[in-house]
Structures are given as C-alpha cells and as structure tokens.
Amino acid sequence: MTVSLWQDTAAWPGEIEHEQVVADVAVIGGGIVGATLATLLVQAGKQVVVLESGAVAGGASGRNAGHCIAGLRNNYHTAVERHGREGAKALRELLLENRAMVRGFCDALKVPYEANGSQYLGIDEAERDSMRASARAMEADGLEVHFSEDDPYGRGFFGRLYQPGDMALQPWLLVTRLMASSGARVIDNCEVRAIEQRGDTVILRGKRATVECGTAIMATNAYSRILHPYFADKIYPTRAQMFATEPTPDGSRLIDMPTGTEDGFEYFRQLPDGRFLIGGYRDRFAHEEVGYGDETTPQLQSGMHGWVAERFAELAALRVTHRWAGIMGFTPDSTPLIGRLPDMGNVAFVAGFTGSGMSYGPLCARLCVEHLLEGRPLGMFDAARFA
Numbered sequence: 090m091t092v093s094l095w096q097d098t099a100a101w102p103g104e105i106e107h108e109q110v111v112a113d114v115a116v117i118g119g120g121i122v123g124a125t126l127a128t129l130l131v132q133a134g135k136q137v138v139v140l141e142s143g144a145v146a147g148g149a150s151g152r153n154a155g156h157c158i159a160g161l162r163n164n165y166h167t168a169v170e171r172h173g174r175e176g177a178k179a180l181r182e183l184l185l186e187n188r189a190m191v192r193g194f195c196d197a198l199k200v201p202y203e204a205n206g207s208q209y210l211g212i213d214e215a216e217r218d219s220m221r222a223s224a225r226a227m228e229a230d231g232l233e234v235h236f237s238e239d240d241p242y243g244r245g246f247f248g249r250l251y252q253p254g255d256m257a258l259q260p261w262l263l264v265t266r267l268m269a270s271s272g273a274r275v276i277d278n279c280e281v282r283a284i285e286q287r288g289d290t291v292i293l294r295g296k297r298a299t300v301e302c303g304t305a306i307m308a309t310n311a312y313s314r315i316l317h318p319y320f321a322d323k324i325y326p327t328r329a330q331m332f333a334t335e336p337t338p339d340g341s342r343l344i345d346m347p348t349g350t351e352d353g354f355e356y357f358r359q360l361p362d363g364r365f366l367i368g369g370y371r372d373r374f375a376h377e378e379v380g381y382g383d384e385t386t387p388q389l390q391s392g393m394h395g396w397v398a399e400r401f402a403e404l405a406a407l408r409v410t411h412r413w414a415g416i417m418g419f420t421p422d423s424t425p426l427i428g429r430l431p432d433m434g435n436v437a438f439v440a441g442f443t444g445s446g447m448s449y450g451p452l453c454a455r456l457c458v459e460h461l462l463e464g465r466p467l468g469m470f471d472a473a474r475f476a
Contacts, residue, residue, distance in 0.1 A: 337363030
C-alpha cells in the first residue's frame with residue numbers, strides 16, 4: 090500500500106502526538122517472527138521496540154491454519170537432491186527445533202494445542218510414489234515417519250505418510266501472548282514508511298513514531314518489498330484463502346491432526362469440537378492469488394467447498410461460519426531469507442516463509458538473533474545465496 094504526501098504529513102484529530110523513541114533494537118512487524126525476535130532480544134538484555142502496521146497477529150500469523158509441522162513429509166527425498174543427505178538431515182533437525190520452540194512457548198503461555206502428529210495423503214499414484222520415496226529417505230537417515238499404502242478414510246486417497254509429534258494450535262493466541270510477555274514495547278497501528286541509516290544509527294519513520302536504534306530487523310515477510318527494493322525479485326506476495334464450519338452436532342471428528350494433500354495445495358484439520366477448517370485450492374487460481382488483497386473470492390471458496398464435498402460429504406454439510414484470507418511471502422526456492430540489507434548493514438531481515446511461517450518462523454528468528462549477537466553463520470537460509 091502506498092502512502093500519499095497528505096497521509097504522511099498530518100494526523101487524525103485526537104490521535105496521540107507523534108513520538109520520538111530511542112531503542113537498542115527496533116523490530117518491524119508483529120507476527121510470530123516479530124514476537125519471537127522481541128522475546129529473544131529482551132532476554133539478551135536489549136531494549137526493544139516493535140512497530141506493527143496494524144494489530145499484533147493481524148496478518149498471516151493470525152490467519153493461518155495453526156499447523157506446526159516439522160516439514161519435509163512428502164518431499165524429503167527432493168531435499169536430499171537439493172541439499173545433499175547431510176544438508177537435508179540438518180534442515181530436518183532445525184525444523185524439529187522449531188517445533189520444540191513452539192511447543193515450549195505454548196506450554197509457558199498456556200496456549201491450547203494438540204500434538205497428535207500430522208499426516209499427508211496422496212491425491213494420486215504419483216503422489217503416493219513421492220511419499221514412499223520420502224519415507225524411505227527419512228527412514229534411511231534414522232528419522233521417525235510411518236508410511237502406508239492404504240487410504241485411512243476410504244475416500245479415494247492413495248496412501249498415507251504419518252509424522253508423530255507435529256502440532257495443531259491457536260496461532261493468534263500464541264502470537265499475541267508471546268508478544269505481550271516479551272518485555273518489548275509495542276507500538277501498533279504504526280506503519281513504517283521509511284528506513285534510513287546514518288552512520289551507525291538506523292532511523293525508522295512510522296505513522297505514530299520515529300525510532301532511532303542501533304539495529305533494525307524487518308519481520309515483514311510478504312510486505313518486505315514495499316519497504317525496500319532489495320526484495321522485489323526475492324519475495325512474492327501470495328494470498329491463501331480458508332473457511333471454517335460450525336462444530337459437528339455431537340462434537341465428534343473424523344480428522345484429529347493437521348492434514349495435507351495434493352502437493353500441499355489442500356491442508357485441513359478439525360478442532361476438538363468438530364469444527365472443520367481448510368485452506369488451499371490456490372493452484373486453480375494462481376494468477377488471481379498474487380498480490381496484497383486479503384479478500385476472499387467466491388470462485389475459489391466454491392471450488393474448495395466442492396473439493397471437500399467430493400471427499401468428506403459429512404463435513405461439507407456443516408454450515409460455514411468463517412471465510413478469510415492471509416498474505417504469504419514466497420521465495421524463488423521456497424526457503425526463508427535471513428540477512429542484512431546491502432545498502433544498510435544495520436538493518437537485518439527475516440522473511441520469505443512460503444506458507445510455512447509457523448514451521449520455520451521462530452527458528453529463523455532465533456538464527457537471526459544469534460547471527461547478530463554471536464556471528465553465527467546462517468547456512469542455507471543466508472540471503473547471500475541470491476547475491
């Protein structure tokens with residue numbers, strides 16, 4: 090979203106006076122990554138301010154399916170081809186660390202979750218073959234996964250890959266409680282409109298505050314390219330749409346864990362009261378789902394409902410109570426980016442989660458903090474790979 094001269098040089102009557110703030114570190118963005126950064130930086134003794142353009146967890150972090158998956162279920166074998174066996178195994182270990190971080194946050198903050206594992210269902214024989222290859226590669230590396238050729242629901246799926254330990258949670262509650270407990274100062278409704286570095290000082294000019302700090306970290310994911318042209322060919326805004334139903338009449342449920350299929354373009358779960366929620370179907374409307382508009386569209390919503398009706402008629406019969414969308418940030422190689430802006434070395438960034446922010450975000454925030462404070466190498470997440 091662009092900002093006019095008039096919007097940038099006047100305040101709504103009654104709005105609080107524009108503040109001048111000084112901090113050690115400023116975090117731009119109040120999602121799961123921003124909340125994790127704030128928590129870790131305060132724990133490291135830094136004075137932290139968070140600038141959020143809207144409300145904390147108002148973006149994709151509060152609009153996703155609440156799946157925390159230790160990734161690579163159906164494509165571990167392709168990760169081996171891309172990163173080598175040791176690289177793929179190291180990535181898997183990092184994703185397990187991320188899952189442990191999220192579970193620790195939930196336990197500490199009393200955020201409800203279930204750790205029933207996750208499953209991936211083959212949509213056809215080709216996907217079943219890919220799942221089988223992934224399972225064999227994971228087993229060869231001593232990783233726990235269970236593959237079956239059978240369809241557990243008798244609904245026309247081709248095999249099942251089950252991964253124990255994965256989680257389903259309430260993402261908005263996690264992010265807001267984590268941010269509230271972080272110890273950072275949060276200024277919401279404060280869209281950052283300009284970033285400048287003068288010597289060793291970074292200046293952020295926002296709607297409600299101007300911040301001077303030694304280091305700024307962009308946790309802006311899909312919106313990063315609005316703030317700096319560096320991301321123009323590295324992060325692409327992509328919409329994800331979802332809907333959720335009323336509870337089942339008796340509170341029963343058919344699916345008690347995060348579930349994916351069809352190359353990840355369909356992902357769904359049922360809540361403990363039987364509410365069914367699903368996201369996806371984006372591949373049928375790929376061109377329409379690019380950009381920053383977070384509205385839902387009747388054609389995609391109808392198609393997604395029809396997909397459910399074909400396979401889970403009893404769930405499709407439930408009344409839909411909520412429809413929503415969120416904007417994800419995709420990278421060319423589907424791997425997150427961590428680094429520093431080439432023209433402003435005191436401005437770091439953590440972005441580009443390609444629809445897996447809950448599975449990568451907290452870990453990447455931790456790696457960023459360790460890189461800034463301890464010089465830890467960023468490995469496969471280093472944005473220098475696109476230099």
